[in-house]
Every structure is written in structure tokens, then in C-alpha cells.
Amino acid sequence: MKAKITLKDIARELEVSISTVSKALKNSEEISRDTKEKVQAFAKLYNYKPNNIAISLKNKRTKNIGVVIPAIVHHFFTTVIRGIEKYANAHGYNVIVCLSEESFDKEVINMEMLANGSIDGFIMSLSSETQQKGDYNHLKEVTEQGIPVVLFDRITNEIDCDKVVIDDQLGAYMATKKLIDQGRRKIALITTDDYLSVSKARTQGYRKALQESDVDINESRILKLSTMEMDEERIQQFFDTNEVDAVLCVNEIFTVYSMRLVQEKGLDIPNDISFIGFTDGKLSRYANPSLTVVAQHGEKMGEISAQMLIDKVESEEEEESFQTKILEPTLVIRNSTIN
Amino acid sequence: MKAKITLKDIARELEVSISTVSKALKNSEEISRDTKEKVQAFAKLYNYKPNNIAISLKNKRTKNIGVVIPAIVHHFFTTVIRGIEKYANAHGYNVIVCLSEESFDKEVINMEMLANGSIDGFIMSLSSETQQKGDYNHLKEVTEQGIPVVLFDRITNEIDCDKVVIDDQLGAYMATKKLIDQGRRKIALITTDDYLSVSKARTQGYRKALQESDVDINESRILKLSTMEMDEERIQQFFDTNEVDAVLCVNEIFTVYSMRLVQEKGLDIPNDISFIGFTDGKLSRYANPSLTVVAQHGEKMGEISAQMLIDKVESEEEEESFQTKILEPTLVIRNSTIN
DNA sequence: TATTAACACGAAACCGTTTTCGTTTGATGC
DNA sequence: GCATCAAACGAAAACGGTTTCGTGTTAATA
Numbered sequence: 001m002k003a004k005i006t007l008k009d010i011a012r013e014l015e016v017s018i019s020t021v022s023k024a025l026k027n028s029e030e031i032s033r034d035t036k037e038k039v040q041a042f043a044k045l046y047n048y049k050p051n052n053i054a055i056s057l058k059n060k061r062t063k064n065i066g067v068v069i070p071a072i073v074h075h076f077f078t079t080v081i082r083g084i085e086k087y088a089n090a091h092g093y094n095v096i097v098c099l100s101e102e103s104f105d106k107e108v109i110n111m112e113m114l115a116n117g118s119i120d121g122f123i124m125s126l127s128s129e130t131q132q133k134g135d136y137n138h139l140k141e142v143t144e145q146g147i148p149v150v151l152f153d154r155i156t157n158e159i160d161c162d163k164v165v166i167d168d169q170l171g172a173y174m175a176t177k178k179l180i181d182q183g184r185r186k187i188a189l190i191t192t193d194d195y196l197s198v199s200k201a202r203t204q205g206y207r208k209a210l211q212e213s214d215v216d217i218n219e220s221r222i223l224k225l226s227t228m229e230m231d232e233e234r235i236q237q238f239f240d241t242n243e244v245d246a247v248l249c250v251n252e253i254f255t256v257y258s259m260r261l262v263q264e265k266g267l268d269i270p271n272d273i274s275f276i277g278f279t280d281g282k283l284s285r286y287a288n289p290s291l292t293v294v295a296q297h298g299e300k301m302g303e304i305s306a307q308m309l310i311d312k313v314e315s316e317e318e319e320e321s322f323q324t325k326i327l328e329p330t331l332v333i334r335n336s337t338i339n
Numbered sequence: 340m341k342a343k344i345t346l347k348d349i350a351r352e353l354e355v356s357i358s359t360v361s362k363a364l365k366n367s368e369e370i371s372r373d374t375k376e377k378v379q380a381f382a383k384l385y386n387y388k389p390n391n392i393a394i395s396l397k398n399k400r401t402k403n404i405g406v407v408i409p410a411i412v413h414h415f416f417t418t419v420i421r422g423i424e425k426y427a428n429a430h431g432y433n434v435i436v437c438l439s440e441e442s443f444d445k446e447v448i449n450m451e452m453l454a455n456g457s458i459d460g461f462i463m464s465l466s467s468e469t470q471q472k473g474d475y476n477h478l479k480e481v482t483e484q485g486i487p488v489v490l491f492d493r494i495t496n497e498i499d500c501d502k503v504v505i506d507d508q509l510g511a512y513m514a515t516k517k518l519i520d521q522g523r524r525k526i527a528l529i530t531t532d533d534y535l536s537v538s539k540a541r542t543q544g545y546r547k548a549l550q551e552s553d554v555d556i557n558e559s560r561i562l563k564l565s566t567m568e569m570d571e572e573r574i575q576q577f578f579d580t581n582e583v584d585a586v587l588c589v590n591e592i593f594t595v596y597s598m599r600l601v602q603e604k605g606l607d608i609p610n611d612i613s614f615i616g617f618t619d620g621k622l623s624r625y626a627n628p629s630l631t632v633v634a635q636h637g638e639k640m641g642e643i644s645a646q647m648l649i650d651k652v653e654s655e656e657e658e659e660s661f662q663t664k665i666l667e668p669t670l671v672i673r674n675s676t677i678n
Numbered sequence: 679t680a681t682t683a684a685c686a687c688g689a690a691a692c693c694g695t696t697t698t699c700g701t702t703t704g705a706t707g708c
Numbered sequence: 709g710c711a712t713c714a715a716a717c718g719a720a721a722a723c724g725g726t727t728t729c730g731t732g733t734t735a736a737t738a
Contacts, residue, residue: 016718030715053401053456072424095437113391361725693726705715
């Protein structure tokens with residue numbers, strides 16, 4: 001086991017000072033050709049690599065980005081991470097991922113852990129519990145310390161920071177409109193509780209589309225489920241007691257599960273009933289029939305988030321200007337809707 | 340913006356030395372009741388939190404775990420990360436995730452980045468390109484530096500370190516046996532190239548089951564695809580030119596896509612043709628029909644990996660003893676097989 | 679009264695870098 | 709022959725902690 005070699009080791013071996021070694025390795029003009037060559041050769045030979053921790057302590061920059069998200073077994077968040085990773089790595093940053101598992105406490109603990117020097121900034125999406133409580137003090141503390149934060153998808157207006165979202169209302173509007181255009185009138189919405197920022201926006205888009213087309217809004221056709229678990233029974237019951245000819249769901253799972261239920265009832269998708277989901281993941285692509293969805297462009301969202309964060313991290317200026325980037329959702333037409 | 344407060348700040352403010360503050364906060368017996376209370380109260384008031392970087396530099400431990408995996412948009416890897424996160428967080432560790440994207444170079448770069456002090460140990464699954472090249476020097480270097488490594492799923496025997504795998508051969512064997520027991524004789528295998536350790540083992544299990552039951556092995560019923568992309572055409576062609584009554588696939592995507600193909604041909608699953616896949620993910624659960632799979636227990640695998648790594652990291656002893664943990668796969672019976 | 683032990687605290691080294699600010703040496707100018 | 713200057717290098721502080729080893733004060737003991 002050959003331990004890591006340090007500047008001090010090189011200095012001792014070559015009988016020069018640590019400063020000389022440091023400068024020589026950086027090709028400083030201060031150091032003579034001879035010495036530089038000697039030092040660099042020695043460093044290469046023993047595979048010297050500077051210690052990141054020491055450098056971090058010195059310049060108070062870690063080159064780490066903290067990502068705090070509610071879950072990872074969701075295709076959407078997975079793609080966002082991928083986008084963050086992609087941009088961050090290309091710019092010399094590592095990504096530290098922490099899962100809040102939709103829990104407020106875990107979110108707070110994770111942030112506190114990371115905020116004590118481990119990271120240069122946060123990219124995060126709020127846990128459902130946090131949005132429910134409406135308690136954002138942990139975010140406030142972090143931003144007050146001068147640590148940049150980028151919120152994506154599940155955001156809040158209570159915190160001044162950069163934000164990236166897709167236009168959820170527009171997405172739901174487009175989807176609903178599409179269903180209406182195809183002659184559907186009894187359009188159901190399967191969503192989660194309104195305290196989730198995205199669900200709220202999507203519900204608004206749904207309502208707006210119906211109103212604009214003078215379709216009556218039947219409240220009993222709106223099903224609100226928990227973010228945490230799939231309540232299969234309530235979905236079953238919903239379809240048992242409601243007559244619908246189209247369904248808009250706020251995620252993949254709700255959609256795919258609902259499709260199976262109505263198929264078991266003998267209904268044909270998309271002829272008897274149409275489906276549109278959110279998130280363009282594998283579930284949607286490989287479902288039977290394949291799913292028409294509102295694509296959220298998670299990877300792009302991740303890239304933009306990382307870019308905004310790194311820009312802030314690397315900008316000297318203290319100017320406190322925050323922007324909110326709104327991405328356009330895209331309707332990906334497949335076989336769960338007509339044509 | 341209130342900047343982070345340091346020991347030095349507290350010391351200056353309270354007119355004591357830094358050492359006194361440090362000891363007082365650790366409740367050292369050396370310090371008087373009075374001073375301790377004063378210091379602790381002040382620290383609480385100004386929300387003092389020690390700087391992780393400084394501590395890392397001092398004790399040469401970062402409390403970070405580096406995870407290097409080929410991809411994240413695979414349910415299996417996602418669940419492993421979740422398991423690692425769970426165990427690691429519960430033990431005060433953060434998880435730094437790096438994606439190799441199946442690229443050898445990316446894998447090497449990521450490891451080098453992290454090895455320079457950022458992490459205490461690695462948990463990783465090899466990229467397909469690495470397994471293809473058979474070049475494990477980056478792993479060797481890291482282990483020689485004394486950094487603990489745990490390999491999971493995609494492993495190699497060339498490196499001495501802890502390993503966690505499921506018994507892939509057994510998994511494929513069980514699945515194939517199941518199909519044979521149901522009277523299937525023309526069983527296809529859709530897998531990836533043999534250089535992937537897991538694919539090789541699974542192919543062996545498949546062959547073993549057929550041999551034991553005296554079923555002829557028809558090499559044309561074995562389809563080897565690339566790890567990177569879904570070659571839809573080759574799958575289509577495969578089913579056009581082969582007559583099969585059962586299919587074993589090494590991942591979810593291959594299975595689900597294949598099922599759709601044969602369904603479009605008018606075949607009934609599971610009566611005309613049975614399917615078994617690997618990985619018990621959402622795709623399998625919500626496919627139509629739901630998929631019988633060999634469950635890989637990714638989350639458990641992650642937890643065990645994290646446990647093995649943290650044990651090594653925290654053990655003083657230099658004893659070089661490595662173990663390989665082999666998990667038993669489970670056959671989850673659903674509706675893509677009879678009964 | 680002199681010695682000593684306990685107590686409470688501070689100085690300083692250390693972790694591995696970077697960087698500023700000397701200092702030494704030899705060469706040059708006048 | 710002396711001041712000046714550049715070249716080449718080293719000393720030391722700094723980042724923010726931990727920890728070892730004093731050290732001064734007080735009180736108890738001989």
C-alpha cells in the first residue's frame with residue numbers, strides 16, 4: 001500500500017521548500033527551468049495529485065454540488081440528476097445526492113449536513129411534507145449564509161433564489177385541450193393534494209381548459225391521492241363510481257395503473273377512453289398501449305439548474321438577482337389517445 | 340448575509356483561546372462549568388456548526404462515500420443507490436454519485452477525481468466498456484492507496500476487494516426451469532454480450548437448466564444485444580425468424596418491448612408464449628400483462644454494499660480479508676407466465 | 679512556610695495546500 | 709567599488725478545526 005504523496009514529501013526528497021514545489025507544479029515564472037523540470041518529473045513519477053480537501057479548505061470552494069430531492073425511484077428525478085451530473089461533471093463539479101424521501105425532517109438534516117462546508121451550492125426539489133407544512137426556514141438559513149440555491153420542479157415563492165420549472169399549468173392545459181378536441185367531455189383528473197406546487201398548477205391548467213371550452217367541471221371527476229403511496233383501492237373505487245371517457249394523470253404510475261383497471265373492465269384504449277400522463281419515462285414508452293404524455297424534459301431541467309447554480313457559485317458579484325426559468329412542456333402523442 | 344461563524348470568532352468574542360472554545364463545545368472535563376456554559380450558549384445563539392472540510396483535513400476522513408455506476412435511468416441501479424443512501428445516511432455518511440455512462444474513460448476520470456481526498460471509499464459497478472476492455476488499473480491504483488472498494492453486480496475477479504452480487508446463474512436457472520416445468524421447450528434468451536459478468540452468468544444458468552432437463556440448446560434462440568441501446572430492429576427480426584414459446588430476458592426493457600412485439604403478432608401472453616425478465620421494477624409491475632421476474636433485490640444490495648464499505652472504512656485493522664456476498668434471487672410470479 | 683497536586687486554560691503543532699512577502703545571490707550600471 | 713535590480717527560492721501565514729503539552733493559579737498538604 002503506497003500512501004498518497006504530498007507536497008511536503010516531494011520537498012523533502014528534492015531538498016527544496018514546499019512553496020517551491022507548489023510553484024514549480026503550477027509552472028510559475030518564479031522558478032527556474034531546472035527546478036521545475038526536476039519537480040514535475042518527480043511528481044509525475046510518484047503520481048502526485050493534490051489533495052482536494054486541503055484545496056477546498058484553502059479557497060473555500062469544494063467543487064461539489066448538493067442535490068436534495070424527494071425520491072430517486074421516479075423517472076423524472078432520475079433524468080434531472082442525469083442532466084445535473086452531465087453539466088456539473090463537464091465543469092469539474094461532483095454531485096452529492098441526498099434523498100429526503102418526502103420527509104421534512106430528512107430534508108432539513110441533509111441540508112444541514114451539506115451546508116457545513118461540503119458543497120458550494122444546492123439544487124433541490126421540495127419534499128411533499130415541506131410543501132405541506134410551508135416551513136422553509138432551512139432554505140432561508142442557507143441562502144442567508146450566502147450559499148446559492150436553485151429550486152426545480154417543486155418550488156416555493158417564499159424563497160428568493162433561482163428556479164427552474166416547466167409550465168405545469170400549460171402542460172395540463174395542452175393535454176386537456178387535446179382530449180376535448182377529440183370529443184371527450186367526461187375528463188377525469190387523477191392528481192395529488194394541492195399543497196404540491198406542481199399538482200396545483202396542473203389542476204389549474206385542467207380547469208382552465210375545460211372552462212374555455214365550456215365543458216362543465218364535475219368535481220367528482222377529480223381524484224386527489226397521496227404522493228407517498230399508490231392507493232390502488234381508491235383508484236379502483238374511482239373508476240367504479242365515475243363514468244369517464246378520458247383521464248389525465250399527473251404521473252406515470254397513476255396512468256399505467258389506471259389503464260390496466262379500465263382494460264380489465266373491458267374498455268378499449270383509446271377508443272372507449274383516452275389517457276394522458278405526465279413524465280416521458282420508460283413506463284410510458286413501453287406501456288400497452290404506449291402512453292401519450294406531457295414531457296417534462298427532466299434532463300434539460302437538470303442541466304439548466306446546474307448551469308444556473310454554477311454561474312452563481314462562480315460569479316464574484318454580490319448582486320442579488322434571481323431568475324425563474326420556465327420550460328415549455330411538450331405533448332408526446334402515442335397510442336393512449338386517438339390518432 | 341450572515342457568514343458562518345468559526346471557533347476563532349467565538350474565541351475573540353468571549354476573550355478565551357480557540358482551544359478552550361473547542362474543548363468547551365466538546366464538553367471536555369478540562370474546562371470549568373462556567374466557561375463551558377458561556378461558550379455553548381454563545382455557540383447556540385450564533386448557530387455555530389463546525390466546518391466539515393477542516394475536520395476532514397484534520398482526521399483524514401471525509402464521511403463521504405463515492406458511488407460510481409454506469410447509469411441511473413435503470414431501475415436496478417436506482418434501487419441500489421437508495422439502499423446505499425439509506426444505510427450511509429443512517430451512519431453519518433454522504434453519498435457522492437458519479438455516472439460512468441458505460442464509458443471506461445468516464446469511469447477512470449470520476450474515480451481519480453474522487454480518490455484525491457473527496458471520499459473514504461468506493462462502491463461501484465463496472466461500466467460495460469471496462470468489462471469489455473478488461474482494464475482494471477484504475478481500481479488497482481485506488482486499492483493500493485488503501486482506499487476501500489466494494490464492487491456490486493458488475494464485478495471482476497481481477498481485483499481483491501469486497502463484492503456483492505446476486506447469484507445470476509441461479510436466477511436464470513430458476514427462471515428457465517420454471518418455463519420448462521410449464522412445458523415450454525423452445526425457450527429464447529435475450530441477453531447482452533458475454534463480457535458483461537452478469538450476462539455471462541445468466542447465460543450459463545439458462546444453459547444449465549436446459550441441459551439438466553435434456554432440452555436441446557438451439558443457439559439461434561440466443562440473442563445478444565448491446566448494453567447501450569435498444570436495438571428494436573434486431574429484436575423484431577429475431578421474433579420474425581424464430582419460433583419460441585417462452586422468453587427469458589436479462590432486463591426489463593428487453594422484456595417489455597418483446598412482449599409488445601409478440602402481442603402485435605396476435606400471440607397471447609402467457610398462453611401462447613411466456614415471458615420472464617430480470618429486475619423487479621415498475622416496468623415489470625405495471626406492464627400488461629404484469630411480468631414474472633427474477634428479483635435482484637437492489638435496495639438490499641445497496642445496503643449491504645454500504646455496510647461492508649463502512650465497516651472497512653471504520654476498522655483500524657490492516658488485515659486484508661475480503662468477502663464476496665452472494666444474494667439469492669427471488670422469482671416473482673405474475674401474469675406473463677402461466678399460473 | 680515550602681511543596682505539591684488539581685484545576686483551568688493557552689500555545690502551538692498539525693492536516694495539505696496557496697500565496698504573499700521577504701531574502702540571498704550574482705549581474706549590471708555608473 | 710558601490711548601489712540597484714532581477715532571478716530564484718524560502719519562511720510563514722492562512723484556511724478551521726483537534727489535540728498534546730505545557731503553565732499559571734489556587735488550595736491542600738507536610
